[in-house]
Amino acid sequence: MPELFDPVKVGSLELKNRLMRSATWDGAADSDGAVTDEAVALYRELGEGGVGLVVTGHAFISPLGQATPLQYGIHTDHMIPGLSRLVEAVHRGGAKITTQITHCGVNSGYLRQQGTPLKVVSFREGAESPQEELTDAEIEAIIDDFASAARRAVEAGFDAVQLHGAHAYLMAQFLSPLSNQRTDQWGGSNSKRRRFHLEVIKRVRQVVGNDFPLMIKFGAHEAREGGLSLEEGVDMAREMAEKGIDGIEISVGDARNSIPRLAEDDSEEVLFRDKAAAVKKAVTVPVMLVAGIRSLEMANDVLESGDADLISMCRPLIREPGLPLRWQQGDLQPAKCISCNKCMPRNGRVLECGEERRIREETSSV
Numbered sequence: 347m348p349e350l351f352d353p354v355k356v357g358s359l360e361l362k363n364r365l366m367r368s369a370t371w372d373g374a375a376d377s378d379g380a381v382t383d384e385a386v387a388l389y390r391e392l393g394e395g396g397v398g399l400v401v402t403g404h405a406f407i408s409p410l411g412q413a414t415p416l417q418y419g420i421h422t423d424h425m426i427p428g429l430s431r432l433v434e435a436v437h438r439g440g441a442k443i444t445t446q447i448t449h450c451g452v453n454s455g456y457l458r459q460q461g462t463p464l465k466v467v468s469f470r471e472g473a474e475s476p477q478e479e480l481t482d483a484e485i486e487a488i489i490d491d492f493a494s495a496a497r498r499a500v501e502a503g504f505d506a507v508q509l510h511g512a513h514a515y516l517m518a519q520f521l522s523p524l525s526n527q528r529t530d531q532w533g534g535s536n537s538k539r540r541r542f543h544l545e546v547i548k549r550v551r552q553v554v555g556n557d558f559p560l561m562i563k564f565g566a567h568e569a570r571e572g573g574l575s576l577e578e579g580v581d582m583a584r585e586m587a588e589k590g591i592d593g594i595e596i597s598v599g600d601a602r603n604s605i606p607r608l609a610e611d612d613s614e615e616v617l618f619r620d621k622a623a624a625v626k627k628a629v630t631v632p633v634m635l636v637a638g639i640r641s642l643e644m645a646n647d648v649l650e651s652g653d654a655d656l657i658s659m660c661r662p663l664i665r666e667p668g669l670p671l672r673w674q675q676g677d678l679q680p681a682k683c684i685s686c687n688k689c690m691p692r693n694g695r696v697l698e699c700g701e702e703r704r705i706r707e708e709t710s711s712v
């Protein structure tokens with residue numbers, strides 16, 4: 347039975363253990379998307395903290411794909427030297443690192459605030475704002491941008507590339523029957539809605555080669571009526587694995603529940619375990635489970651049950667980058683993270699972590 351600190355392979359990528367840091371926007375890029383000294387320090391701490399694989403914060407592949415301020419960019423060759431510093435910082439601690447490449451499509455609060463016109467995958471009846479659809483040529487150009495970003499990732503020395511196919515960003519927008527109601531080659535049937543993903547995978551593979559590890563964070567279902575069903579998500583996972591994806595991190599396709607808050611009684615809720623288990627039955631590539639895992643006991647329970655092959659964490663490693671090492675050294679207390687979401691960006695600023703529990707403890711002791 348595999349346990350958290352057992353090694354694992356994802357495609358050709360050899361990891362010292364089965365714990366990965368899920369992609370995390372950290373607001374540590376500069377206003378052009380370049381890596382700063384603050385970012386290098388953060389990644390050094392993560393690399394030394396004992397995790398097997400670090401996924402960077404999502405890095406935008408083109409200016410119109412930027413989702414948040416102070417987000418890493420992988421949209422020009424000028425970004426490569428800075429990104430190499432992140433790679434070096436993580437490698438120094440003995441961990442591996444993949445970048446996550448993303449295009450946010452129409453879901454960029456940041457660009458909208460700046461008045462940048464954003465195009466939708468498909469026009470929706472009754473939408474509040476005027477909507478312009480992406481043209482065929484624009485879609486082709488975005489796919490090329492994914493491939494160029496992957497080429498930069500290889501040049502920067504990353505060990506792998508992860509595509510961001512979750513949380514209502516562009517890839518998820520193409521796959522969703524709600525946001526993709528096109529009637530051309532990019533939509534109109536299950537197989538046409540899948541085309542964008544499959545083209546991205548094909549063109550990235552052409553650039554990075556067949557052996558370079560390529561993963562996806564995948565919205566395997568949508569928590570909205572009429573959205574992507576788990577059944578279709580599972581079948582899509584199977585097809586992606588057949589067509590060149592080496593590992594699938596399971597999350598949700600829409601934004602709802604992508605960063606679930608804690609249960610009232612602080613219990614450890616692992617929302618996507620059944621989704622990961624369903625995908626796992628359909629594929630032979632490693633499946634990663636993210637969201638809500640806070641204890642070594644739960645992590646090992648998931649691995650031993652065979653519901654997933656790797657455990658992925660975000661917020662616990664914001665609070666405690668050294669959590670994996672702490673567990674390995676025998677302090678088995680669960681993560682200190684209470685999923686209060688104070689680490690979420692507010693106007694580009696990360697608030698103080700743990701504030702919610704402190705307030706609750708103070709009020710309950712009165």
Ligand SMILES: Cc1cc2nc3c(=O)[nH]c(=O)nc-3n(C[C@H](O)[C@H](O)[C@H](O)COP(=O)(O)O)c2cc1C
Pocket residue numbers: 368369370371372402403404446510512513563597604605606636637638639658659660661662685689690691
């Ligand atoms: C501050 C913050 C930034 C995040 N940035 C990203 C990101 O860049 N890409 C991504 O796929 N998910 C991102 N997420 C979602 C996490 O990777 C993860 O899926 C989610 O937080 C659930 O895992 P957790 O319960 O271990 O935190 C972010 C979450 C937080 C709290």
